Amino acid sequence: MSDHLRPLLRNAVDVLPQGALEKRLAEAAAAKRPLRIKLGLDPTAVSVTLGWSVVLSKLAAFQEAGHLPVLIVGDFTARVGDPSGKSKTRPMLSLEQIAANEADYLRQFSKILDIDRIEIRHNSEWLNELGAGGMLDLAAKSTLAQMLERDDFNKRYTGGAPISLQELLYPLLQGYDSVAINADVEIGGTDQKFNLLVGRDLQEQAGMPQQSIMTHELLVGTDGTQKMSQSLGNFVGLDDLPADMYGKTMSIPDEAMPAWYRLASGLPEDDVAGRIAALAAGETEPVDAKRALAFAITARFHSDEAAEEAADGFRRQFAEHKIPEDIPTAILGPEPTVHVPALLVDHLGVASRGEARRLITGGAVRLDGETVEEIDLPREALVGRVLQRGRRDFVRLITG
Template identity: 35%
Template sequence: MTSPSSKLNEKISRLSEEIITEKELEGRLKSGQKLRIKYGVDVTSPFLHLGHAVNLWLMRAFQEEGHKIVFLVGDFTTRIGDPTGRNEKRPKISEADIKRGAKEFIKQVSRILLTDKKVFEIRKNSEWYSKMKTEKLLELMSLVTNAQLIKRDMFQKRIKEGKDIFENELIYPILQGYDSIMLESDLTVIGSDQLFNEMMGRDLQQKFGQSPQVIITTKITPGIRGGEKQSKSLGNYIGLLDSAREKFGKIMSIPDDLIIQYFEVYSDTALVRIREIERGLQGKKINPKDAKMELAEAVVLKYHSADESKDAKNFFVETFQKKNLPQDATTVIVKKGEMIKDVLARSGLVSSKSEASRLIKAGAVEIDGAIVKDIGAKFERGGIMRAGKKRFVKIKIV
């Protein structure tokens, strides 16, 4: 009989919101059984931020105990589209885009997960769905009632708003649940928005004679501006592939009331130290800026080298505290009258014109310290342009 290490226990306690069920998890870990941990992804948007990384770090802790992550590429179900969080039907995704998305997902998760074959396995659900006969599908669907499916919150919302629910969306939870059967999943680590689908997996596993998978839902924190959780569309995220400087700058920009939450969920700082910082902030003995500086260093060190972390800190101090322009700021040649949002995209400060528009609307673009408020604004003179908290270019008008 073996028990999980104190490190794994601490990760579970620190990062989990709910465990279904704790008794089942405890029993499986104490038995010495090596668990198969389902990690399924819809590869339409291969973009990961620190919110996603919470699940990955918890799974990494299980890997270090010898448990295996089964990385399931939902190449078949991606064509249907998970309706989670959506009020409208998603457009069809091409097979080429699915392949590209899967490749990028694997590249990003490998920054955290171990990829040794002993603890990492890659599967695709097209392995079984592309061969499934209509008879088998109907048999599977007969195990679930319409009442079970239609009670899902996003479907109820669509019904109230008079919007359509397409049949392929309605059966998505059944297909995701059946994935757990095919993978013989013992455990899955998810965000709470996937709980409905994975509970379907537990139900179906029992009907197929398998032990139901344990479900761990992880803690979700607000984005870097507070309020809603991290999202690429909202621009309130810290990307897994962000540079050390970008991560540092974004951490320094968070509201003071998120400091402790971010320490607990996104850093490996000892809980004893976090409680010290919490008391210091409450008693006004620690300046929030100093706490954020320590937090930013801790988060950056989790993803980057000590040299990169030191560089990120120095860059922030020189640029934002001492107000010195970065020496490596690029010079961009601009024609007078050229639109600012176009130059933001062309210079590489942002990935697209739509992102440029979002940043301008959020008041996150400045020229020589003056906030750009109009998305249709044009360049009339040169200067220093800043996008977000840490991206700069020198503008030269020709």
């Protein structure tokens, strides 16, 4: 494999059709024009997760090689809902919400990508124009059997779960984006393979050159089993504080380490390969490998200093079981007796007072490290002390 191609193929699973990318690159070089690299995104969530870093890094690699990332903001399709990997449809979003999410996304993307050197397009631009006639034209060339080849449709269909016609049409809309922007290459996760291929079909029907597609391994979440996603709550966000980024990474199962190293660490490919090999050979202790991984990720999105600090704080809190230094404070009310469950709900993110009571019963609540057993405590017993819920949530109680 030639050196200039290698970074472009990193972490790719499928690169289709065979040889097409190389051909495209050669043509582009000869014509001295950049390739248009499409990445679609649904502006539905709030945080950009570490899972995104895989494709964003790939865009950065293309950018490095002189090509042009074209980001498609699915402001139209967000109102339809992509069924990828989901068993149910997702809610539609308002335009205002979509615009707000988009701005937030770009800010987070800029941690990986030079967002001043990308093209940003909204698919409402052409999909609004498409109209019923255009939609029917798109749909005329696809069959139900073709659509049902898509894995998650297939599963739902055979499992007797509903698939709305709207969802069924989604891949056509997304594929049409490729026609509209003249994509040369489209990248995405492995779950997007079908959609990316639809883009090729529609480009062919439109009589234009067909894009190459490239799918990428999906990063597993902190649970080590399911795909990292915001809705599953198993994610590390690019916006996470250093301590959270470090801590969440430390909580992943050992088995997830190789994948995280490859997909998320941001370390050079050879370095990653070496570390994974050392780990597999038992030359590296798993804990050490995980600390190094947590450090690498934290440093990647913050700084070496911030990562150092996060590592220190982590050691103090979880190895030495000390109360962390920077913890939020909460002002106690004037009442002489304090209802502890209310305190937990108000300041430690407990969902309900009933839940708080259960936590107290279960020994999860501590005051300056001592297990709390009372539901109500006199105010004086709380002032100036640190209330703790579980292993990682603390609040210092003060007077106003």
